[in-house]
Amino acid sequence: MQLRMLGPDLSVSAIGLGCMGMSEFYGPRDDAESLAVLRHAVELGIDFLDTADMYGPHHNEELIGRFLAESNAKVKIATKFGIVRKPGEYARTIDNSPDYMRRACEGSLKRLGIEKIDLYYVHRVNREQPIEETMEGLAALKREGKIDHVGLCEVSAETLRRAHAVHPVTAVQTEYSLWTRDVEAEILPACRELGIGFVAYSPLGRGFLTGRFQAGAEFEDGDFRAGLPRFAPGNAAANGALVDVVRAVAHAKGCTPAQVALAWLLSKGDDIVPIPGTKRLKYLEENAAAASIALSAEEHATLEQALSRLPVAGERYTAEGMKGVNA
Numbered sequence: 214m215q216l217r218m219l220g221p222d223l224s225v226s227a228i229g230l231g232c233m234g235m236s237e238f239y240g241p242r243d244d245a246e247s248l249a250v251l252r253h254a255v256e257l258g259i260d261f262l263d264t265a266d267m268y269g270p271h272h273n274e275e276l277i278g279r280f281l282a283e284s285n286a287k288v289k290i291a292t293k294f295g296i297v298r299k300p301g302e303y304a305r306t307i308d309n310s311p312d313y314m315r316r317a318c319e320g321s322l323k324r325l326g327i328e329k330i331d332l333y334y335v336h337r338v339n340r341e342q343p344i345e346e347t348m349e350g351l352a353a354l355k356r357e358g359k360i361d362h363v364g365l366c367e368v369s370a371e372t373l374r375r376a377h378a379v380h381p382v383t384a385v386q387t388e389y390s391l392w393t394r395d396v397e398a399e400i401l402p403a404c405r406e407l408g409i410g411f412v413a414y415s416p417l418g419r420g421f422l423t424g425r426f427q428a429g430a431e432f433e434d435g436d437f438r439a440g441l442p443r444f445a446p447g448n449a450a451a452n453g454a455l456v457d458v459v460r461a462v463a464h465a466k467g468c469t470p471a472q473v474a475l476a477w478l479l480s481k482g483d484d485i486v487p488i489p490g491t492k493r494l495k496y497l498e499e500n501a502a503a504a505s506i507a508l509s510a511e512e513h514a515t516l517e518q519a520l521s522r523l524p525v526a527g528e529r530y531t532a533e534g535m536k537g538v539n540a
Contacts, residue, residue, distance in 0.1 A: 214258025215504055217486050219410030220383035223332065223362050225289050227479060227504045229261030230254045230497070231414060231490030236273040239492070240433030244276060247492050251280045255288065257501040263386075263414070263488045265293035265336055266321050270300060274324035282326050291386075291412075292321050293336035293366065307339040311350030318359055334364035334386060338540035344372050348379035355380075364412070367538045370403035382409050389413035389485070391422055391474050391516065392443070392455060392525045395539075405484065416478050416487035417500075421449075423471040424456050442527035451526040458519040462512050468503075471496070475503035477516060 215227040233239075235247035251262070264273045274292060281288075294317035297306045321330060333354070335347060354360045362383035365376060376382055385404050389396050390413065404411050417423055419438055426444065438444045443452060456470065463470045471489070478487045489500045508516075530538070 214260075214501065217410075217483055219332070219412065219484070219486060220362065220381070221408060223289070223383050223410065225261035225486055226259045227486060228259060228475065228501060229263055229291075229412070229486055229488035230259050231488040232262055232264045232273055232277060233268045234490045235276060235492045236269045237435065238268075239438070239490075240436045242272075243492065244279075246494075247276060248280055248283075250492055250494055250497050251277070251286075252284060253494055254497055254501070255284070255286045257498065259501060260288045261291065261486065261488070262288050263291045263412070263490075264325075265296070265334075266317055266324075267293070267296040267298050267305070267336065270298050271320075271324060274321055278324050278326040289331040290325060290327065291332035291334060291364065291384075292325065292330055293334040293364075294318065294321070295334075295336040295339070307337045309335055309339045309342045309344075309347040311346060311353070314347070314350045315354065318354055322359065329358055330360045332362045332364050332384060333360040334366050334384075335368075336366050337538070338365070338368055338372060340540050344376045345379050348376050352380040367540065368400070369539050370399040372540060373400065373403050373409070374407070377407050377409065382407070384410040384412050384486075386412040386414055386488075388415045388529060389478065389487075390416045390418050391459065391477060391520065392418045392452065393529060394520070401482075405482075411482075411485045413478055413485055413487040414490075416489050417471050417474050418443075421452065422456060422459055422474045423469070424460050441530065443525070443529065445527060448527035455519060455523045455525070458515065458523075462508075462515055466506075466508075466512065468506055469499055471499055472503040472506050473508070473512075473516075475500060476506040476508050477513070479504065480508055480513070 216224050217227045351363045364384040366386045459470045463473045491497050
């Protein structure tokens with residue numbers, strides 16, 4: 214597994230592991246299988262695990278804490294605060310206040326069973342709370358040795374510049390994939406201007422780009438994709454045209470559509486680290502192998518031409534899920 218740098222000094226595997234689906238949002242959870250995936254990820258050279266306090270809520274950090282206690286694995290842990298949910302509810306509020314941040318950080322440290330969080334993200338930004346105050350709170354946590362690096366999720370370029378002026382931001386995490394390229398307009402250029410790494414979540418379009426989901430697909434109970442606009446039957450049928458192109462490129466190359474989607478992202482710059490999520494061993498191995506796949510100029514051209522002529526149908530999230538996006 215190759216390594217990449219986030220910011221000036223955070224070295225991580227070129228492909229990380231998004232752990233959210235091990236706890237909720239993608240159907241029933243299976244802790245034993247998830248622990249097996251975490252163990253095998255380390256064996257494959259993946260040393261960058263992504264979680265958040267709101268996944269579960271809390272279950273995901275507890276699961277990773279259990280894994281760390283059992284394995285003593287040498288990994289980098291990224292977790293997040295700021296989205297506040299009640300157990301069993303998807304509805305959320307956003308709290309970036311220094312007092313809440315401190316309580317959240319201490320809770321995450323306890324659940325993870327670690328002394329310092331490698332990368333601590335503001336999960337979503339509350340437009341009503343000054344980002345400067347939030348960054349000052351994060352700087353205090355770093356001085357105290359509770360966190361090592363600061364990250365922001367789903368921020369605007371303007372907010373990023375204001376935040377970085379108070380305290381260095383190591384990484385920005387935002388959705389980025391073949392069907393979500395908003396970041397290319399302003400946020401990715403701003404990251405490069407400031408020397409900030411970029412972590413791409415949902416690099417496989419929540420599984421849609423793998424070709425496993427088409428119009429009318431059935432979802433397990435508890436799978437939030439059933440309510441996402443892009444997976445609605447009409448939109449899924451339209452978006453399937455892009456998947457057909459990805460599948461054709463993959464077939465000709467002798468790899469999988471998921472590997473094409475990840476190889477495309479990895480080729481966009483050495484400062485980009487995708488974190489595909491999975492709770493299945495076969496998909497973990499497939500995703501990790503994408504780090505060794507290089508797309509040709511012709512394959513790039515085929516994908517770019519398809520992207521230019523096939524508009525994506527549907528929003529990324531419901532209105533509730535869009536809270537705090539591009540704030």
